[in-house]
Amino acid sequence: MKKFDYYQPETLKEAFSLMEKFKGRAKYVAGGTDLIVRIKQKVIQPGALISLRGIDALKSIRHNGGLSMGSMTLIRNMERDAVITRDYPALKQAVSVLANPQIRNVATVGGNFCNSAPCADCAPPLLVMEAILMIDGPGGTREVPVDDFFKGPGENCMDSVEILKAIKVPDIRNPKFKTGMAFLKTGRVAQDLAIASAAALVSMDGKICRECRLAAGSVGPIPLRLRRAEKLVKGEEITPELLEQVGKTVEQEVSPITDIRSTEEYRRLVTGVMIRRGIGQAIGMVNGEL
Amino acid sequence: MKKTINFILNGHEVSAEVESHKMLLQVLRDTFGLTGTKEGCGMGECGACTVLVDGMNIDSCIFPAFEVHGKSVTSIEGLLGEGNRLHSIQESFVEKGGVQCGFCTPGMIMSAKALLDETPNPEDGEIRKGISGNLCRCTGYVQIIESVKDAAVRRTE
Numbered sequence: 001m002k003k004f005d006y007y008q009p010e011t012l013k014e015a016f017s018l019m020e021k022f023k024g025r026a027k028y029v030a031g032g033t034d035l036i037v038r039i040k041q042k043v044i045q046p047g048a049l050i051s052l053r054g055i056d057a058l059k060s061i062r063h064n065g066g067l068s069m070g071s072m073t074l075i076r077n078m079e080r081d082a083v084i085t086r087d088y089p090a091l092k093q094a095v096s097v098l099a100n101p102q103i104r105n106v107a108t109v110g111g112n113f114c115n116s117a118p119c120a121d122c123a124p125p126l127l128v129m130e131a132i133l134m135i136d137g138p139g140g141t142r143e144v145p146v147d148d149f150f151k152g153p154g155e156n157c158m159d160s161v162e163i164l165k166a167i168k169v170p171d172i173r174n175p176k177f178k179t180g181m182a183f184l185k186t187g188r189v190a191q192d193l194a195i196a197s198a199a200a201l202v203s204m205d206g207k208i209c210r211e212c213r214l215a216a217g218s219v220g221p222i223p224l225r226l227r228r229a230e231k232l233v234k235g236e237e238i239t240p241e242l243l244e245q246v247g248k249t250v251e252q253e254v255s256p257i258t259d260i261r262s263t264e265e266y267r268r269l270v271t272g273v274m275i276r277r278g279i280g281q282a283i284g285m286v287n288g289e290l
Numbered sequence: 291m292k293k294t295i296n297f298i299l300n301g302h303e304v305s306a307e308v309e310s311h312k313m314l315l316q317v318l319r320d321t322f323g324l325t326g327t328k329e330g331c332g333m334g335e336c337g338a339c340t341v342l343v344d345g346m347n348i349d350s351c352i353f354p355a356f357e358v359h360g361k362s363v364t365s366i367e368g369l370l371g372e373g374n375r376l377h378s379i380q381e382s383f384v385e386k387g388g389v390q391c392g393f394c395t396p397g398m399i400m401s402a403k404a405l406l407d408e409t410p411n412p413e414d415g416e417i418r419k420g421i422s423g424n425l426c427r428c429t430g431y432v433q434i435i436e437s438v439k440d441a442a443v444r445r446t447e
């Protein structure tokens with residue numbers, strides 16, 4: 001492994017000025033479960049790493065009606081968080097099948113987003129929850145809707161100096177309607193990187209679906225929001241025939257590739273199935289069946 | 291870049307000058323001569339290098355050594371039963387045939403320890419999940435799961 005320097009700033013300001021000093025030769029590191037592995041595989045060779053572990057401003061989970069997670073929140077701590085377990089079960093499911101205990105004990109939610117892999121497990125649930133990303137730079141903070149964050153495999157809307165500070169999830173409980181959500185993942189073995197993943201959120205007014213949000217991972221260059229399929233469901237009664245149609249639409253709406261993990265064709269089919277099941281589970285949650 | 295890091299290693303305060311690109315695994319094996327912790331893949335996949343940092347099991351092959359400053363690290367050498375005997379988890383592994391070639395064993399036992407510290411009476415599914423970051427090429431896992439079950443019983447006795 002090529003040598004690199006390792007800096008441990010304690011404030012965001014310090015981190016920005018270190019990053020500015022190294023101009024493109026340095027990388028931020030959170031848990032390092034993506035970054036250190038890529039360095040060891042010689043995919044990247046940064047001259048310096050700037051660790052975000054010592055910055056207190058990035059650490060806490062706050063529940064203030066909604067949910068605000070500092071970017072350095074450990075996947076493990078999300079898995080054990082009582083409010084996430086109760087109110088955001090799709091996110092709970094995603095973090096409990098992300099990798100294995102050793103990885104969950106160091107990996108962060110910010111790293112999962114900033115790594116910007118199409119298979120990032122936190123992305124589909126946070127897409128359907130319409131999370132807001134708080135991004136900090138030397139010039140101040142900006143808020144980016146999760147929809148606008150991902151730009152391509154490994155690419156996002158942040159410049160190299162900026163730091164993802166927190167992820168905010170609005171209170172998804174709707175006073176008028178009942179909301180349910182689900183996350184599903186298909187891997188070669190449990191806890192493997194996803195062949196495909198899917199998240200669904202529905203708000204029901206009796207039998208009528210008032211709000212439907214769908215997202216899928218590992219089936220395009222970025223984690224995808226599936227708006228064409230959503231439109232079929234919104235305002236409708238969800239029947240088996242409608243779900244059939246939703247599945248077909250999803251198969252067309254995603255744009256997967258064939259790689260070592262799976263084929264394009266299988267990914268299309270399985271995502272259609274998972275979205276259908278995800279909607280079913282979300283409705284089950286509304287009806288108190290889960 | 292070099293720095294002196296101070297941390298607690300298997301219950302003792304230690305200090306070492308380490309290079310900034312070193313991972314905890316190298317420091318344990320090369321600086322402290324604690325070769326119980328193994329390197330399998332070196333890429334965070336197999337768990338052979340598992341140790342506890344502040345009680346949590348982590349893959350030491352991808353954990354930057356600088357990050358253990360001020361923390362507590364427990365490796366397999368730090369497990370000790372009463373009267374200088376094997377730790378009860380180790381005894382269970384010996385008795386239930388949880389060890390074959392032994393390469394995965396130190397990491398497997400550290401994950402078992404982290405699991406049992408948090409969940410003293412795990413169900414089968416919890417044991418499987420708890421050791422899911424540790425690969426074993428020999429046993430087929432059945433004896434390992436039996437070992438962890440046995441260890442749970444011993445510890446609550």
Ligand SMILES: Cc1cc2nc3c(=O)[nH]c(=O)nc-3n(C[C@H](O)[C@H](O)[C@H](O)COP(=O)(O)OP(=O)(O)OC[C@H]3O[C@@H](n4cnc5c(N)ncnc54)[C@H](O)[C@@H]3O)c2cc1C
Pocket residue numbers: 027028029030031032033034035036037052071072075097098099100103106107108109110111112113114115119120121122162163164165191192193194333334335
């Ligand atoms: C064995 C194994 C299995 C895995 N399985 C899964 C899986 O099932 N599902 C899954 O989604 N992922 C999986 N991963 C990938 C990885 O563990 C996750 O993506 C994890 O959440 C990354 O977080 P991290 O803190 O380790 O990120 P790091 O590796 O520290 O960082 C990742 C990238 O984001 C940047 N970055 C991190 N934090 C910030 C920030 N706050 N601001 C700006 N930039 C930042 C870094 O510069 C780097 O480029 C797996 C990895 C391994 C090794």
Ligand code: FES
Pocket residue numbers: 328329330331332333334335336337338339340349350351352
């Ligand atoms: S050697 Fe660390 S996970 Fe394989």
Ligand code: FES
Pocket residue numbers: 388389390391392393394395425426427428429
């Ligand atoms: S006993 Fe040989 S790898 Fe597990």
